[in-house]
Amino acid sequence: MGVLKVGGVAAVVVVAAAGGWLATSTSWGLTRREPRFPQLTLDQLTPAQRPVGEKIMKVSSVGLAGPYNPMIRSPEMAQRMYDLLDYLRWHTSVPTRLNEFAILIQGRLWRSQVEWYAHYPLAIKAGLSEQVAADLKANKRPENMKPDEVAVYDFCMELSTKQAVSDETFARAKQVLGDQGVVDLTALTGTYVTVAMLLSMAEEGVPPGKDPPFKPGER
Template sequence: MTRQTRRDPGTFTAEQRTEYESLLRSRKPRPDGTIGGPFDPWLLNPEMSHRLRGLGGMLWERTSLDRGLVELAISTTGRVWEANVEWASHAPRAVEYGVPQAVMDDVYAGRRPNGTPEQVLVYDVCMAMHIDHRLSRPLYESATAAFGERGLAEIMAAIGYYVLVSMTLNAFEVEVAPGTPVPFAREP
Protein backbone atom coordinates (compact mmCIF):
# COMPACT_ATOMS: atom_id res chain seq x y z
CA MET A 1 0.00 0.00 0.00
CA THR A 2 1.30 3.44 -0.86
CA ARG A 3 2.72 5.36 2.07
CA GLN A 4 1.43 8.77 1.02
CA THR A 5 -1.59 10.02 2.88
CA ARG A 6 -4.56 9.93 0.52
CA ARG A 7 -5.81 13.43 -0.08
CA ASP A 8 -9.16 14.53 -1.38
CA PRO A 9 -8.55 16.80 -4.40
CA GLY A 10 -11.20 19.07 -2.89
CA THR A 11 -8.71 19.92 -0.12
CA PHE A 12 -5.90 21.02 -2.47
CA THR A 13 -4.54 24.56 -2.35
CA ALA A 14 -5.28 26.71 -5.37
CA GLU A 15 -1.80 25.97 -6.76
CA GLN A 16 -2.18 22.23 -6.20
CA ARG A 17 -5.61 22.31 -7.83
CA THR A 18 -4.22 24.08 -10.91
CA GLU A 19 -1.43 21.52 -11.24
CA TYR A 20 -3.83 18.63 -10.61
CA GLU A 21 -6.18 19.89 -13.33
CA SER A 22 -3.22 20.21 -15.67
CA LEU A 23 -2.34 16.58 -14.95
CA LEU A 24 -5.92 15.53 -15.68
CA ARG A 25 -5.55 16.82 -19.25
CA SER A 26 -3.10 14.00 -19.97
CA ARG A 27 -3.82 11.36 -17.33
CA LYS A 28 -7.00 9.71 -16.12
CA PRO A 29 -7.38 9.73 -12.33
CA ARG A 30 -8.03 6.55 -10.41
CA PRO A 31 -11.46 6.17 -8.75
CA ASP A 32 -10.03 7.62 -5.51
CA GLY A 33 -8.78 10.75 -7.33
CA THR A 34 -5.09 9.81 -7.24
CA ILE A 35 -3.02 10.00 -10.40
CA GLY A 36 -0.39 7.31 -9.75
CA GLY A 37 3.29 7.31 -10.62
CA PRO A 38 5.37 10.03 -8.98
CA PHE A 39 2.65 12.59 -9.60
CA ASP A 40 0.78 12.37 -6.30
CA PRO A 41 3.92 12.94 -4.20
CA TRP A 42 5.06 15.70 -6.56
CA LEU A 43 1.70 17.47 -6.15
CA LEU A 44 2.75 18.23 -2.58
CA ASN A 45 4.84 20.98 -4.21
CA PRO A 46 2.92 22.12 -7.30
CA GLU A 47 5.76 24.24 -8.71
CA MET A 48 8.16 21.30 -8.46
CA SER A 49 5.56 19.05 -10.07
CA HIS A 50 5.05 21.46 -12.95
CA ARG A 51 8.76 21.84 -13.64
CA LEU A 52 9.51 18.12 -13.36
CA ARG A 53 6.61 17.20 -15.63
CA GLY A 54 7.90 19.66 -18.21
CA LEU A 55 11.31 18.01 -18.21
CA GLY A 56 9.77 14.55 -18.27
CA GLY A 57 7.58 15.45 -21.22
CA MET A 58 10.55 16.77 -23.18
CA LEU A 59 12.58 13.64 -22.43
CA TRP A 60 9.69 11.36 -23.31
CA GLU A 61 8.66 13.11 -26.52
CA ARG A 62 11.44 15.23 -27.95
CA THR A 63 14.89 13.66 -27.86
CA SER A 64 17.10 12.88 -30.84
CA LEU A 65 17.14 9.23 -29.78
CA ASP A 66 15.03 6.31 -30.92
CA ARG A 67 12.05 5.99 -28.55
CA GLY A 68 12.80 2.33 -27.86
CA LEU A 69 16.32 3.21 -26.72
CA VAL A 70 14.96 5.88 -24.36
CA GLU A 71 12.48 3.37 -22.93
CA LEU A 72 15.32 0.85 -22.53
CA ALA A 73 17.34 3.45 -20.59
CA ILE A 74 14.31 4.25 -18.41
CA SER A 75 13.63 0.56 -17.80
CA THR A 76 17.27 -0.15 -16.95
CA THR A 77 17.10 2.65 -14.39
CA GLY A 78 13.86 1.26 -13.00
CA ARG A 79 15.51 -2.17 -12.71
CA VAL A 80 18.57 -0.82 -10.91
CA TRP A 81 16.30 1.00 -8.44
CA GLU A 82 13.78 -1.88 -8.28
CA ALA A 83 11.08 0.71 -8.88
CA ASN A 84 7.90 -1.28 -9.46
CA VAL A 85 5.86 1.41 -11.17
CA GLU A 86 8.82 2.41 -13.34
CA TRP A 87 9.44 -1.10 -14.58
CA ALA A 88 5.75 -1.95 -14.98
CA SER A 89 5.14 1.25 -16.96
CA HIS A 90 8.21 1.44 -19.17
CA ALA A 91 9.35 -2.13 -19.89
CA PRO A 92 6.21 -2.81 -21.96
CA ARG A 93 6.72 0.49 -23.76
CA ALA A 94 10.28 -0.50 -24.64
CA VAL A 95 8.88 -3.62 -26.30
CA GLU A 96 6.14 -1.58 -27.97
CA TYR A 97 8.84 0.67 -29.45
CA GLY A 98 10.88 -2.21 -30.85
CA VAL A 99 13.09 -3.55 -28.07
CA PRO A 100 12.78 -7.35 -28.11
CA GLN A 101 11.14 -8.98 -25.10
CA ALA A 102 14.28 -11.13 -24.71
CA VAL A 103 16.33 -7.95 -24.16
CA MET A 104 13.89 -6.78 -21.51
CA ASP A 105 13.94 -10.23 -19.89
CA ASP A 106 17.74 -10.01 -19.66
CA VAL A 107 17.58 -6.52 -18.13
CA TYR A 108 14.98 -7.68 -15.61
CA ALA A 109 17.19 -10.67 -14.71
CA GLY A 110 20.18 -8.36 -14.20
CA ARG A 111 22.03 -9.67 -17.26
CA ARG A 112 23.69 -7.69 -20.00
CA PRO A 113 21.25 -8.08 -22.88
CA ASN A 114 21.93 -9.73 -26.19
CA GLY A 115 20.34 -7.09 -28.39
CA THR A 116 21.37 -4.75 -31.18
CA PRO A 117 24.68 -2.93 -30.74
CA GLU A 118 22.74 0.26 -29.87
CA GLN A 119 20.62 -1.53 -27.25
CA VAL A 120 23.67 -3.09 -25.61
CA LEU A 121 25.44 0.27 -25.69
CA VAL A 122 22.51 2.04 -24.00
CA TYR A 123 22.48 -0.68 -21.34
CA ASP A 124 26.26 -0.41 -20.85
CA VAL A 125 26.11 3.39 -20.56
CA CYS A 126 23.27 3.21 -18.05
CA MET A 127 24.93 0.55 -15.93
CA ALA A 128 28.29 2.35 -15.97
CA MET A 129 26.64 5.50 -14.66
CA HIS A 130 24.53 3.64 -12.08
CA ILE A 131 27.38 1.44 -10.82
CA ASP A 132 30.64 3.28 -11.54
CA HIS A 133 29.17 6.80 -11.65
CA ARG A 134 31.24 7.57 -14.74
CA LEU A 135 31.91 6.49 -18.29
CA SER A 136 35.26 5.07 -19.28
CA ARG A 137 36.91 6.84 -22.22
CA PRO A 138 36.16 3.92 -24.61
CA LEU A 139 32.52 3.79 -23.52
CA TYR A 140 32.18 7.56 -23.90
CA GLU A 141 33.69 7.39 -27.38
CA SER A 142 31.41 4.52 -28.39
CA ALA A 143 28.35 6.37 -27.10
CA THR A 144 29.20 9.66 -28.81
CA ALA A 145 30.03 7.82 -32.05
CA ALA A 146 26.65 6.07 -31.95
CA PHE A 147 24.41 8.81 -30.55
CA GLY A 148 26.40 12.04 -30.84
CA GLU A 149 27.16 14.28 -27.89
CA ARG A 150 23.55 15.48 -27.89
CA GLY A 151 22.25 11.91 -27.73
CA LEU A 152 24.58 11.05 -24.87
CA ALA A 153 23.50 14.19 -23.00
CA GLU A 154 19.87 13.13 -23.53
CA ILE A 155 20.60 9.63 -22.18
CA MET A 156 22.18 11.21 -19.08
CA ALA A 157 19.15 13.49 -18.64
CA ALA A 158 16.73 10.59 -19.07
CA ILE A 159 18.43 8.30 -16.59
CA GLY A 160 18.98 11.15 -14.13
CA TYR A 161 15.33 12.16 -14.33
CA TYR A 162 14.16 8.58 -13.93
CA VAL A 163 16.44 8.08 -10.93
CA LEU A 164 14.47 10.94 -9.35
CA VAL A 165 11.22 9.29 -10.44
CA SER A 166 12.36 5.92 -9.06
CA MET A 167 13.47 7.46 -5.77
CA THR A 168 10.07 9.16 -5.40
CA LEU A 169 8.22 5.95 -6.23
CA ASN A 170 10.28 3.92 -3.77
CA ALA A 171 10.20 6.49 -0.95
CA PHE A 172 6.41 6.66 -1.09
CA GLU A 173 6.00 2.97 -2.03
CA VAL A 174 3.74 4.01 -4.88
CA GLU A 175 1.71 1.02 -6.04
CA VAL A 176 1.46 -0.28 -9.57
CA ALA A 177 -1.88 0.18 -11.28
CA PRO A 178 -4.61 -2.21 -10.09
CA GLY A 179 -4.30 -5.58 -11.82
CA THR A 180 -0.65 -5.04 -12.78
CA PRO A 181 1.83 -7.64 -11.50
CA VAL A 182 4.37 -6.31 -8.98
CA PRO A 183 7.83 -6.84 -10.51
CA PHE A 184 9.92 -6.48 -7.34
CA ALA A 185 8.86 -7.93 -4.01
CA ARG A 186 8.82 -5.61 -1.01
CA GLU A 187 9.19 -6.53 2.61
CA PRO A 188 6.34 -5.25 4.77
Protein backbone atom coordinates (compact mmCIF):
# COMPACT_ATOMS: atom_id res chain seq x y z
CA MET A 1 0.00 0.00 0.00
CA GLY A 2 2.80 2.36 0.61
CA VAL A 3 2.83 6.01 1.37
CA LEU A 4 -0.36 7.45 -0.11
CA LYS A 5 -0.42 11.21 -0.28
CA VAL A 6 -3.78 12.76 0.39
CA GLY A 7 -3.63 15.86 -1.77
CA GLY A 8 -5.76 15.46 -4.90
CA VAL A 9 -6.06 11.70 -4.61
CA ALA A 10 -9.58 10.30 -4.54
CA ALA A 11 -8.44 7.27 -2.63
CA VAL A 12 -9.18 5.54 0.61
CA VAL A 13 -9.39 7.88 3.57
CA VAL A 14 -9.39 6.22 6.94
CA VAL A 15 -9.04 8.05 10.22
CA ALA A 16 -6.96 5.83 12.45
CA ALA A 17 -8.02 7.67 15.57
CA ALA A 18 -11.62 6.71 14.86
CA GLY A 19 -10.85 3.05 15.22
CA GLY A 20 -8.76 2.13 12.21
CA TRP A 21 -9.26 -0.86 9.98
CA LEU A 22 -10.71 -4.17 11.05
CA ALA A 23 -8.29 -7.00 11.47
CA THR A 24 -9.63 -9.87 9.40
CA SER A 25 -8.12 -12.96 7.90
CA THR A 26 -7.33 -12.59 4.21
CA SER A 27 -6.66 -16.29 3.85
CA TRP A 28 -9.70 -17.96 5.38
CA GLY A 29 -12.34 -15.23 5.42
CA LEU A 30 -12.66 -15.42 9.20
CA THR A 31 -13.16 -12.47 11.49
CA ARG A 32 -10.99 -12.69 14.59
CA ARG A 33 -12.56 -11.74 17.91
CA GLU A 34 -9.32 -9.99 18.90
CA PRO A 35 -6.96 -8.39 16.35
CA ARG A 36 -3.41 -9.62 16.30
CA PHE A 37 -2.28 -6.00 16.55
CA PRO A 38 -4.84 -3.64 18.05
CA GLN A 39 -5.09 -0.44 16.06
CA LEU A 40 -2.78 2.23 17.43
CA THR A 41 -3.53 5.93 17.46
CA LEU A 42 -0.97 8.71 17.53
CA ASP A 43 -1.62 9.34 21.23
CA GLN A 44 -0.74 5.75 22.07
CA LEU A 45 2.69 5.76 20.44
CA THR A 46 5.85 5.41 22.51
CA PRO A 47 8.63 8.01 22.29
CA ALA A 48 10.45 5.66 19.89
CA GLN A 49 7.39 5.27 17.66
CA ARG A 50 6.19 8.88 17.72
CA PRO A 51 8.60 10.47 15.18
CA VAL A 52 7.85 8.01 12.38
CA GLY A 53 4.18 7.93 13.37
CA GLU A 54 3.93 11.69 12.87
CA LYS A 55 5.58 11.39 9.45
CA ILE A 56 3.16 8.65 8.44
CA MET A 57 0.15 10.71 9.52
CA LYS A 58 1.26 13.62 7.33
CA VAL A 59 1.35 11.63 4.09
CA SER A 60 -0.78 8.52 4.54
CA SER A 61 -4.41 8.36 3.49
CA VAL A 62 -4.92 5.44 5.86
CA GLY A 63 -3.44 7.05 8.95
CA LEU A 64 -1.64 4.47 11.06
CA ALA A 65 -3.79 1.65 9.69
CA GLY A 66 -3.01 -0.88 6.96
CA PRO A 67 0.62 -2.01 6.96
CA TYR A 68 1.66 0.82 9.26
CA ASN A 69 -0.21 -0.67 12.22
CA PRO A 70 2.05 -3.73 12.49
CA MET A 71 5.07 -1.96 11.02
CA ILE A 72 5.29 0.69 13.70
CA ARG A 73 5.72 -2.00 16.34
CA SER A 74 9.31 -2.01 15.10
CA PRO A 75 9.91 1.74 14.91
CA GLU A 76 13.42 1.74 13.45
CA MET A 77 12.37 -0.69 10.74
CA ALA A 78 9.23 1.39 10.16
CA GLN A 79 11.36 4.50 9.62
CA ARG A 80 13.60 2.74 7.13
CA MET A 81 10.60 1.21 5.34
CA TYR A 82 8.91 4.61 5.28
CA ASP A 83 11.95 6.12 3.56
CA LEU A 84 12.05 3.29 1.02
CA LEU A 85 8.34 3.57 0.26
CA ASP A 86 8.66 7.33 -0.07
CA TYR A 87 11.23 6.81 -2.80
CA LEU A 88 9.41 3.96 -4.53
CA ARG A 89 6.12 5.86 -4.63
CA TRP A 90 7.11 9.48 -5.23
CA HIS A 91 10.68 9.65 -6.51
CA THR A 92 11.06 6.48 -8.57
CA SER A 93 12.09 6.56 -12.22
CA VAL A 94 9.11 4.32 -13.11
CA PRO A 95 6.05 6.22 -14.42
CA THR A 96 3.16 6.28 -11.96
CA ARG A 97 0.79 4.25 -14.18
CA LEU A 98 3.31 1.44 -14.48
CA ASN A 99 4.31 1.72 -10.82
CA GLU A 100 0.74 1.31 -9.64
CA PHE A 101 0.18 -1.52 -12.15
CA ALA A 102 3.15 -3.36 -10.67
CA ILE A 103 1.73 -2.92 -7.16
CA LEU A 104 -1.62 -4.32 -8.32
CA ILE A 105 0.17 -7.32 -9.81
CA GLN A 106 1.64 -8.14 -6.41
CA GLY A 107 -1.71 -7.41 -4.78
CA ARG A 108 -3.32 -9.97 -7.08
CA LEU A 109 -0.60 -12.58 -6.68
CA TRP A 110 -0.92 -12.30 -2.90
CA ARG A 111 -4.68 -11.73 -2.96
CA SER A 112 -3.87 -8.82 -0.68
CA GLN A 113 -7.19 -7.17 0.12
CA VAL A 114 -5.64 -3.94 1.41
CA GLU A 115 -3.09 -3.54 -1.38
CA TRP A 116 -5.75 -3.94 -4.05
CA TYR A 117 -8.33 -1.82 -2.22
CA ALA A 118 -5.88 1.04 -1.73
CA HIS A 119 -4.03 0.96 -5.04
CA TYR A 120 -6.79 0.19 -7.53
CA PRO A 121 -8.17 3.77 -7.51
CA LEU A 122 -4.63 5.15 -7.70
CA ALA A 123 -3.83 2.97 -10.71
CA ILE A 124 -7.00 4.04 -12.52
CA LYS A 125 -6.32 7.70 -11.69
CA ALA A 126 -2.81 7.29 -13.11
CA GLY A 127 -4.22 6.05 -16.42
CA LEU A 128 -4.40 2.26 -16.16
CA SER A 129 -7.38 0.88 -18.06
CA GLU A 130 -10.24 -0.39 -15.91
CA GLN A 131 -10.44 -3.42 -18.21
CA VAL A 132 -6.77 -4.24 -17.71
CA ALA A 133 -7.28 -4.03 -13.96
CA ALA A 134 -10.46 -6.13 -14.15
CA ASP A 135 -8.69 -8.87 -16.13
CA LEU A 136 -5.82 -8.87 -13.64
CA LYS A 137 -8.25 -9.09 -10.73
CA ALA A 138 -9.95 -12.04 -12.45
CA ASN A 139 -6.57 -13.78 -12.51
CA LYS A 140 -6.28 -13.52 -16.30
CA ARG A 141 -3.52 -12.11 -18.44
CA PRO A 142 -4.97 -8.69 -19.24
CA GLU A 143 -6.02 -8.02 -22.80
CA ASN A 144 -5.39 -4.75 -24.62
CA MET A 145 -2.41 -3.75 -22.49
CA LYS A 146 -0.23 -0.97 -23.82
CA PRO A 147 3.26 -2.08 -24.93
CA ASP A 148 4.91 -0.67 -21.80
CA GLU A 149 2.30 -2.41 -19.62
CA VAL A 150 3.03 -5.71 -21.35
CA ALA A 151 6.72 -5.26 -20.55
CA VAL A 152 5.99 -4.55 -16.88
CA TYR A 153 3.44 -7.36 -16.57
CA ASP A 154 5.74 -9.99 -18.05
CA PHE A 155 8.71 -8.79 -16.00
CA CYS A 156 6.83 -8.80 -12.70
CA MET A 157 5.05 -12.08 -13.34
CA GLU A 158 8.18 -13.92 -14.39
CA LEU A 159 10.21 -12.59 -11.51
CA SER A 160 7.47 -13.41 -9.01
CA THR A 161 6.34 -16.81 -10.28
CA LYS A 162 9.51 -18.21 -11.84
CA GLN A 163 12.09 -16.44 -9.66
CA ALA A 164 13.88 -15.49 -12.89
CA VAL A 165 13.51 -13.17 -15.87
CA SER A 166 14.20 -14.31 -19.41
CA ASP A 167 16.61 -12.39 -21.63
CA GLU A 168 13.74 -11.34 -23.90
CA THR A 169 11.60 -10.08 -21.04
CA PHE A 170 14.54 -8.28 -19.45
CA ALA A 171 15.40 -6.60 -22.77
CA ARG A 172 11.83 -5.34 -23.24
CA ALA A 173 11.67 -3.98 -19.70
CA LYS A 174 15.04 -2.29 -20.11
CA GLN A 175 13.96 -0.73 -23.40
CA VAL A 176 10.88 0.74 -21.72
CA LEU A 177 12.38 1.72 -18.36
CA GLY A 178 16.15 1.90 -18.75
CA ASP A 179 18.67 0.51 -16.29
CA GLN A 180 17.47 2.55 -13.32
CA GLY A 181 13.84 1.78 -14.06
CA VAL A 182 14.42 -1.97 -14.12
CA VAL A 183 16.18 -1.77 -10.76
CA ASP A 184 13.46 0.48 -9.32
CA LEU A 185 10.72 -1.83 -10.61
CA THR A 186 12.42 -4.85 -9.06
CA ALA A 187 12.77 -3.07 -5.71
CA LEU A 188 9.11 -2.01 -5.86
CA THR A 189 7.98 -5.55 -6.59
CA GLY A 190 9.97 -7.01 -3.71
CA THR A 191 8.94 -4.28 -1.29
CA TYR A 192 5.25 -4.82 -1.97
CA VAL A 193 5.70 -8.52 -1.32
CA THR A 194 6.98 -7.43 2.09
CA VAL A 195 3.98 -5.14 2.53
CA ALA A 196 1.62 -7.97 1.55
CA MET A 197 3.34 -10.24 4.06
CA LEU A 198 2.94 -7.67 6.84
CA LEU A 199 -0.74 -7.25 6.00
CA SER A 200 -1.33 -10.99 5.86
CA MET A 201 0.60 -11.74 9.05
CA ALA A 202 -1.26 -9.00 10.93
CA GLU A 203 -4.60 -9.93 9.33
CA GLU A 204 -5.26 -6.33 8.38
CA GLY A 205 -8.46 -5.94 6.40
CA VAL A 206 -10.32 -3.32 4.38
CA PRO A 207 -12.14 -0.49 6.18
CA PRO A 208 -15.30 -1.34 8.14
CA GLY A 209 -18.34 -1.60 5.91
CA LYS A 210 -16.34 -2.05 2.71
CA ASP A 211 -16.37 -5.23 0.67
CA PRO A 212 -13.01 -6.98 0.29
CA PRO A 213 -11.89 -7.08 -3.34
CA PHE A 214 -11.23 -10.83 -3.29
CA LYS A 215 -14.08 -13.05 -2.17
CA PRO A 216 -13.64 -16.35 -0.29
CA GLY A 217 -13.05 -19.21 -2.71
CA GLU A 218 -11.89 -16.99 -5.56
CA ARG A 219 -8.58 -17.92 -7.11
